[in-house]
Every structure is written in C-alpha cells, then in structure tokens.
Amino acid sequence: MEKASALLFSGVRVDRKRFSREIARFQRPKKEPDDLEDIAHAAPEALLEVKANKKEKKRKRKDKDSSDAVEGFSVFKSSESFSSILERNALEATSAENKKEVEKETEKASILRRKYGIHISGHGVPPPLESFAELSSRYNSKSYILRNLSELGFCEPTPIQRQAIPVLLSKRDCFACAPTGSGKTLAFLCPMLMKIKPGLKNGVKAVVLCPTRELAAQTARECKKLAKGRKFYIKLMTKELSRCGDFEKMPCDIIISTPLRLDFAICKRKLDLSRVKYLVLDEADKLFELGFVEQIDSVVKACSKTTVVRTLFSATLPETVEKLASTVMVDAVRIIIGRKNSASEMIKQKLLFAGSERGKLLAIRQSFAESLNPPVLVFVQSKERAKELYKELAFDDIKVDVIHADLSQQQREDAVDNFRSGKTWVLIATDVVSRGMDFKGINCVINFDFPESAAAYIHRIGRSGRAGRPGQAVTFFTEEDKPFLRNIANVMAASGCECLVKEMLQHVLKHQLSVRNCFIRGSVVRYVPTPA
Numbered sequence: 001m002e003k004a005s006a007l008l009f010s011g012v013r014v015d016r017k018r019f020s021r022e023i024a025r026f027q028r029p030k031k032e033p034d035d036l037e038d039i040a041h042a043a044p045e046a047l048l049e050v051k052a053n054k055k056e057k058k059r060k061r062k063d064k065d066s067s068d069a070v071e072g073f074s075v076f077k078s079s080e081s082f083s084s085i086l087e088r089n090a091l092e093a094t095s096a097e098n099k100k101e102v103e104k105e106t107e108k109a110s111i112l113r114r115k116y117g118i119h120i121s122g123h124g125v126p127p128p129l130e131s132f133a134e135l136s137s138r139y140n141s142k143s144y145i146l147r148n149l150s151e152l153g154f155c156e157p158t159p160i161q162r163q164a165i166p167v168l169l170s171k172r173d174c175f176a177c178a179p180t181g182s183g184k185t186l187a188f189l190c191p192m193l194m195k196i197k198p199g200l201k202n203g204v205k206a207v208v209l210c211p212t213r214e215l216a217a218q219t220a221r222e223c224k225k226l227a228k229g230r231k232f233y234i235k236l237m238t239k240e241l242s243r244c245g246d247f248e249k250m251p252c253d254i255i256i257s258t259p260l261r262l263d264f265a266i267c268k269r270k271l272d273l274s275r276v277k278y279l280v281l282d283e284a285d286k287l288f289e290l291g292f293v294e295q296i297d298s299v300v301k302a303c304s305k306t307t308v309v310r311t312l313f314s315a316t317l318p319e320t321v322e323k324l325a326s327t328v329m330v331d332a333v334r335i336i337i338g339r340k341n342s343a344s345e346m347i348k349q350k351l352l353f354a355g356s357e358r359g360k361l362l363a364i365r366q367s368f369a370e371s372l373n374p375p376v377l378v379f380v381q382s383k384e385r386a387k388e389l390y391k392e393l394a395f396d397d398i399k400v401d402v403i404h405a406d407l408s409q410q411q412r413e414d415a416v417d418n419f420r421s422g423k424t425w426v427l428i429a430t431d432v433v434s435r436g437m438d439f440k441g442i443n444c445v446i447n448f449d450f451p452e453s454a455a456a457y458i459h460r461i462g463r464s465g466r467a468g469r470p471g472q473a474v475t476f477f478t479e480e481d482k483p484f485l486r487n488i489a490n491v492m493a494a495s496g497c498e499c500l501v502k503e504m505l506q507h508v509l510k511h512q513l514s515v516r517n518c519f520i521r522g523s524v525v526r527y528v529p530t531p532a
C-alpha cells in the first residue's frame with residue numbers, strides 16, 4: 001500500500017508531514033502480532049479460538065470500513081437495532097461454525113488415538129500425527145528431517161511418535177510410556193531437532209540423559225542420523241570430555257550423557273546448562289532409582305531456564321516415579337501407548353522350570369544343541385554370574401561373548417559391536433544392556449537368571465520383538481524363584497500370553513504346591529496338579 005500511495009502521488013508534490021493523518025488512513029493496518037509457529041502447534045480448540053478471534057476482528061474491521069465508506073449517506077446509520085441484529089447473527093454463525101470445526105477435529109483425533117492405542121491425559125493435547133508429511137504441512141519442518149526419515153526407511157510414525165511429537169512441538173512437559181522397541185527415541189529426538197537452532201551461539205540447547213554409556217552412545221548415533229544435512233553440534237559425553245572438556249569454547253547444541261558424567265562436568269568443568277530448552281530423561285524410571293537421583297537433581301537444577309521442556313520416556317513408568325517427577329513438571333501431558341507397564345505383544349514368552357542351577361545349564365546347552373537361532377541374548381543377575389556362565393559356554397562350539405560393568409569401555413564397545421555385526425552369536429550380559437539397546441533382529445532373549453522385577457523382565461525381553469518384528473523370550477526358573485513368579489506371569493498374561501500360566505500360578509500359590517509339577521508343552525507352561 002505504501003508503494004501504491006507513492007505511485008499515486010508521483011508527479012504531485014504532497015506535504016507528507018501535513019497530510020500524515022490522511023495518509024495513515026489509506027495505509028494497510030499493521031500486521032497483528034501472530035506467533036504462527038505456536039499457533040500451528042496448538043490443540044484444535046486453541047487453534048480455532050485464535051482463528052475465530054481473527055475472523056471476528058477482520059469482520060469488525062470490514063464493518064467499520066464499510067460504514068466509513070458511506071458516512072453521511074447511510075440510510076442505516078441511525079438504525080442501531082438492525083446492525084446489532086446483524087452482528088449477533090454473524091457472531092452466532094461464527095461460533096456455530098467454530099463449534100462444528102472443533103467437534104470435527106476432536107472426533108478425528110479420538111478416532112486416530114483409538115486406532116493406535118494412544119491414551120492421553122492433560123488439557124489441550126494436540127491431535128496425533130496422521131503421517132510424517134504433517135511435520136512439514138502442520139509444523140513447517142525443514143526438508144532435511146523428512147529426507148532423513150525416508151532414508152532411514154521410516155514410512156509411518158509409530159503410535160508414540162504420532163502423539164509425543166506434536167506434544168513436544170507444542171512445548172509441553174510430557175510423561176510417555178510405550179512398549180519396548182516402539183520408537184521412543186525418535187519420538188523425542190525429532191521435535192528436539194525441529195525446535196532448536198543449530199549454531200555456535202547460545203550454548204547447549206538440549207540434554208538427553210540415559211542410564212548407561214552404551215545407550216547414550218546409541219542415542220547420539222541415532223540423533224546424528226536424524227540431523228544429517230544440518231550443522232548441529234551433537235556431543236556424546238565421554239569420560240575424557242567430562243574431565244577435560246572446555247565447554248566454554250566448544251560448540252555444542254545437544255549433549256547426550258549418563259547422569260554421572262554430566263553431573264561431573266557441571267560441577268568440575270562449569271558446564272553451563274542455563275539455556276537448555278529441552279531436557280529428556282530416557283528410561284526415566286531407571287534414572288529415578290537410588291544412585292542416580294542426586295545426579296538427576298543436579299542436572300534438573302542446572303537446566304534452569306524457566307521455559308525448559310522436561311520429558312520422561314520409558315516402557316515402564318511406575319506411579320511413584322510419576323509422582324516424584326510431577327513435582328518438577330509443569331502442566332504435563334501424559335501419554336500411554338497400549339497398556340501401561342506391559343511387554344511388547346510382538347514377543348512370544350515362555351517360562352521354563354529348570355529345577356536347579358545345574359538344570360539351567362543343562363537346559364541352555366540342550367536348547368542351543370536343538371536349535372540355536374542367533375543372535376541370542378542371555379541375561380544373568382550379576383557380573384560374577386556372567387563370568388561363570390561365559391567360562392562354561394566358551395568352550396562349546398558356539399561364538400559366545402560377555403558384557404558386564406567390570407570390562408573396560410573399549411571391551412564393552414567391542415562386545416556390542418561384535419554382537420551387532422554377527423561375529424558373536426550369543427551374548428551373555430548383565431542388566432547393563434537390558435534397557436534401550438537396539439540390537440537389530442535378536443531372535444531370542446534367555447533369562448538364565450530370573451529378573452528381579454517385572455520392569456526388569458519387560459526391558460530384558462524387549463531386546464527382541466522390536467520395530468514390529470516378532471521375537472521370543474524364555475525365562476528359566478527354579479524352586480527359589482517361586483515367590484517372584486506371579487509378577488512375571490502377570491506381565492505375560494497382560495501382554496496376551498496364554499492364561500494357562502495364570503492358572504498354573506493360581507494353583508501353585510493357592511495350594512502351596514511345588515512348581516516341579518509345571519512343564520513346558522509347545523510354547524506354554526502347563527501345570528499338572530499332583531493327584532490327591
């Protein structure tokens with residue numbers, strides 16, 4: 001308009017100062033402040049409210065303009081009641097239209113949530129994604145994200161990605177609980193990359209905490225793959241970096257670390273996290289266990305920006321952890337995929353009564369002799385037990401390796417790499433690799449030692465049956481494990497495994513019978529009651 005008025009007046013000298021008021025009347029009204037980015041990320045209700053306000057303002061402006069245009073001639077000028085009727089009708093029409101639109105959007109969101117087993121709580125939760133294309137159409141994502149997703153072979157978002165990505169893009173704190181192998185890593189990395197700007201300025205912008213070094217390294221690798229094509233500085237906090245890194249000079253957008261190393265760097269290297277916008281606690285329930293809590297507390301305090309988005313992800317989120325975490329979360333959204341704290345339905349689970357320690361050894365040898373289908377991951381309860389079992393199996397004709405916390409960092413990395421590349425067929429492990437580790441295509445997890453909790457069981461067996469592929473898990477148990485059997489059987493039953501397990505347990509627990517009467521037939525543990 002400024003250009004137009006300049007053209008109109010070209011050749012004629014106008015005293016702009018003198019006619020400034022008149023010129024202003026013909027100029028386009030200034031654009032209203034409009035945070036399109038935030039609007040785009042809002043829930044349908046909020047979005048429509050903004051749209052309605054805009055429509056209303058536009059309409060009022062139009063009314064005003066038209067009454068200005070006929071000023072002095074309007075036959076309606078003094079007809080107050082008629083114009084107010086018109087206004088009321090228009091308002092009613094707009095609000096009815098809005099209501100319809102909101103209802104339509106809400107229904108669409110509910111249908112999607114039902115279809116993908118998404119359960120939410122919290123107000124104004126944005127609708128789930130229908131496809132990855134919406135990252136661009138709804139959220140204006142840069143093209144590199146879609147390109148990388150396609151290169152990684154990810155055609156459709158998984159249920160947790162459908163809901164968690166919009167929630168995090170709308171800058172809401174979030175608790176997310178979804179089965180093992182269901183793509184939680186991408187669910188928090190993708191919005192993080194979309195929301196922060198890469199570059200040397202403004203220091204660390206995002207922090208991801210993981211309970212083990214192996215998981216931190218894996219997450220850093222995944223993050224780099226997704227960020228390919230954009231110059232993000234993504235740092236894995238190594239021991240060396242936490243001890244000697246000069247964080248004031250080093251460019252760093254995203255830090256991925258274990259709590260201990262990050263806490264050390266905060267205290268000793270004066271790592272400044274005051275401008276962090278995103279803080280992710282992956283495997284959150286593990287991070288809230290004793291031994292980590294103080295370090296987590298220190299990191300949460302160091303991420304002191306008032307608008308920091310805090311998120312918790314895990315396949316198991318006990319209420320105690322949610323309660324504890326909610327003391328630092330603001331207006332959080334809770335997302336549960338499927339049933340909370342349950343095992344992936346892609347895993348065929350078995351319980352195998354082995355009688356004694358000797359029985360376990362016999363059973364594992366027999367199972368390898370009958371059908372060894374690598375890769376196989378074998379969990380034991382301690383590093384001593386891992387070393388012992390390794391000694392037993394090392395001389396059998398199978399390619400076996402071991403990983404536990406007594407090994408050096410390099411040995412641990414080698415063990416993981418060899419297992420990933422197929423050089424090792426059977427990896428004996430403690431719980432250091434039970435959480436988050438994504439070994440592609442593990443055919444079978446064997447719980448040689450009974451897991452110490454239902455959560456430990458869910459995470460261990462979750463190393464197989466990932467990304468929609470089928471998997472298998474066998475859990476050995478002895479007489480001594482009997483008191484803990486119920487927990488595991490409940491998990492099995494909840495994830496759709498045969499109820500016979502439940503029946504068996506009811507008998508065992510009710511009649512205080514010996515579990516020796518249980519045996520495996522097909523894929524199911526059966527219980528044969530002793531004749532009276």
Ligand SMILES: Nc1ncnc2c1ncn2[C@@H]1O[C@H](COP(=O)(O)OP(=O)(O)OP(=O)(O)O)[C@@H](O)[C@H]1O
Pocket residue numbers: 153154155156157158161178179180181182183184185186314315435436437438462466467
């Ligand atoms: N949209 C997708 N389509 C296909 N595969 C995907 C998709 N998103 C992630 N994946 C793949 O699924 C696998 C499991 O993902 P991820 O490791 O994030 O699972 P998770 O839910 O974090 O599991 P855990 O609870 O064990 O940590 C990975 O191999 C990942 O590359």
